[in-house]
Amino acid sequence: MNAASSDLISLLLGIGGVLIFASVIGYVLQRRLSPDGSNAGIENLNARIKAWWVMVVLIGIAFLAGRVGVVVLFAFCSFAALREFITLTNTKRADHWALAAAFFVVVPIQYYLIGIERYGIYSIFIPVYAFLLMPIVAVLRGDTERFLIRIAEVQWALMICVFCASHVPALLSLDIPGYEGREVLLIAFLVIVVQLSDVLQYVWGKLLGRHKIAPKLSPSKTVEGFVGGILSATAIGAALWWITPFTPVQAGVLAFVIAVMGFFGGLVMSAIKRDRGVKDWGHLIEGHGGLIDRLDSVVFSAPIFFHLVRYWWSLS
């Protein structure tokens, strides 16, 4: 067994241990405080823990299956996220071919390009080619009503759900000297830091939260939760330096950037939900709402993390 897969396996075992611990706590809390399922907070916690198990198992299988597994997994995530996003936009019949192209042409091509590691084309395929070609496809139908709004919504959906999300598997294509064959651990680093930052912001907010940080956007988010969550995620990131090509200080700084971007990503996406009058993006994951509700922070941090690492560490 090489170093990469043994690191990956110890990481997965560690996460499994954390989840077992969380499940035991959830079970005890439920037996003690909510035996008849009446405490909504505890029921929600247990639904979340159950969904975490499913997610960790899926990601674990994809990681062990290697590059193809990870690319395919995120391609499906993009598909489902795009479906949630477009459902909430004001599409018209005239957009039919542009939308069909977004789902059945743009998504597969973007992930194919990620799969064959062509940075020169996958980094511009959506911002340049899709950006210009989609409105051309839409305009051919000749319907000008709310045209700018319609094309802008589809562009934004593609950038967020496909382009940004695809930067998670794109981490596999980085060429970092002395880190060959271990790139999958960069994805693990990103996902663990972002998700734990979300959870810890929630936990710190519940424990100490007094001052709302964005009452209009996200009434449950507090200053105490933000500070506590970001700092603990930074500390966890630094402690995970052994799975990365970074020093502990570098890992901490990158984890800080990831957590802050993730926080603001959550705010932006929640502003869109409020604009559309919905509480969740969908109902894909029990206890978590839709897929975008889980992915919003990853989506905002992935491209920044990718480009920081590519600029400072990667040869390609």
Added chain:
Amino acid sequence: MADHVALSLRSLAARPVSVAIVLFARAITAVRPIWPESGPQLRQCIYFANHSSHGDFILIWSVLPPRLRRKTRPVAGADYWLKSKLNSFIGRDVFNAVLIERDRAMRASDPIAQMAAAVDEGASLILFPEGTRNQTDTPLQPFKAGLYHLARAKPGIDLVPVWIDNLNRVMPKGEIVPIPLICTVTFGAPMHLDADEERADFIQRAEMALLSLSPKFSGSAE
């Protein structure tokens, strides 16, 4: 003999095809049922729904619990579902539709009698009282009288309104490629025809019962 072989081949193929159609519908629409507070009711009933796409009954069918699904038959126009061999295979063999003739002049049998016979055999029915697909901008077209006549022929049976949301955006008329969008199927509380209720009153009550399940009607997006 050849006919016999063809028939058993068709019924053999019907089950995997129905599974494939339901899986495809789920993959595109991630369809989610919304049941009344009391949960899905298991009694025989007549589901009546808004109609905007040929996929409508497939969505209702795929969210029904398998036990109910097996004895639920859509009521559909014979003109469309007997148009080609493929249509007829899907309509008859896969979904076991009650095929009725919509054109009065062509009728060999009374549609209400056909539906009532299916109910007598124990089937639940899926009925689209608008008669044809709604291609207008109004959420619901005026109901035809079929639902009323069926309710009169089978008094006491539960009439369950079912609102299908978003499928018209997935596959507008004339398009071939479906757009993946999330659809919901909302089941309302069962209603019945009152003993002395006039036809127009009943139809209006049924239309309102269905329309009130629409998310746009209630004013909230979800």
